[in-house]
């Protein structure tokens with residue numbers, strides 16, 4: 181990628197709603213992304229590799245478990261801080277944000293919320309420091325939008341459980357040291373557990389050939405008679421509400437993250453439109469270009485307001501899962517539309533790695549699908565406002 185000239189945009193003076201601490205956190209993550217991510221992200225995506233050196237940097241900027249209490253190695257920060265960190269990371273790349281989201285919301289959050297004190301002490305500090313990386317196994321080959329139908333299962337063998345089954349599309353799987361896995365017990369109740377790399381019968385083959393999230397490693401989790409010690413099962417949750425609670429936290433982060441990707445596309449398109457001359461004038465002087473830019477900043481501003489309010493509600497423990505669904509759905513779709521319009525403004529240059537646009541656009545095709553698809557979130561809103569379930 182050419183030099184990272186990103187400048188953020190704050191059309192409705194949203195910064196006035198943030199504390200000095202929020203702004204400090206945001207600028208330190210932004211600086212790190214400019215220095216350590218932007219120079220290498222394009223090549224990482226072209227080569228489809230996750231730059232492992234990012235792990236140390238992510239830990240240092242507080243990217244792992246920002247809202248987990250400090251006594252367990254987390255940042256002890258509020259939800260708006262968490263959102264701002266996700267926004268700045270995704271401004272760099274959705275794959276980078278995915279790695280941090282999974283570690284924080286899908287691995288550290290369930291261990292903190294559903295785990296025993298021993299599990300918290302054993303795993304959280306190492307996950308916060310990046311010494312251990314985690315992944316989250318919910319989706320299966322035949323159960324994506326309908327995770328409640330999962331086939332992975334555990335059988336009680338006295339002093340341990342025997343786990344069988346498989347998971348698909350698992351972010352961080354190829355290099356994860358631990359995996360939070362969801363499987364049904366003999367009564368058909370979903371249980372959560374922590375698996376460790378090296379357990380006999382547990383493998384994590386990598387998924388190749390993605391055109392999206394290429395700087396994030398994705399893989400399968402395969403369980404072939406894995407002996408899971410009973411102390412690795414989460415004692416404090418049973419049923420689908422376990423994984424759904426984690427998804428709530430991750431989806432909230434994605435709602436913020438998508439704004440970062442949209443801001444990067446808008447910022448690049450605005451600068452390009454002012455610099456690129458056709459027919460003797462900057463293309464920014466044509467009405468059709470202005471329409472695109474005006475609509476982009478309008479949609480970004482609406483998403484910023486929606487998300488900030490959601491952050492306040494989340495800090496007060498009042499954000500509902502349906503409100504989070506609405507923000508995830510709206511903001512990711514908004515970012516994808518902004519990326520597509522920004523691509524048009526960049527003309528042919530928009531498809532190259534000189535600019536971040538095409539990379540964001542392709543990444544967002546995954547973001548609009550994972551953690552609940554665009555249509556599934558619409559059905560969640562529909563169910564919330566009508567009281568009628570249209571899923572089945």
Ligand SMILES: Cc1cc2nc3c(=O)[nH]c(=O)nc-3n(C[C@H](O)[C@H](O)[C@H](O)COP(=O)(O)OP(=O)(O)OC[C@H]3O[C@@H](n4cnc5c(N)ncnc54)[C@H](O)[C@@H]3O)c2cc1C
Nearest residue numbers: 316317318319324325349350351546550551552553555571
């Ligand atoms: C890059 C990437 C990373 C991922 N990382 C993880 C991870 O770390 N952990 C994890 O567990 N999962 C992960 N996922 C999986 C992701 O959450 C699923 O892909 C997603 O939930 C959709 O499931 P599916 O792909 O099986 O699609 P399906 O569920 O088969 O859906 C296909 C289509 O049918 C539609 N559809 C389904 N049901 C309905 C309905 N009732 N009404 C209307 N339309 C419906 C969907 O909206 C979609 O358009 C990841 C996926 C990707 C692509």
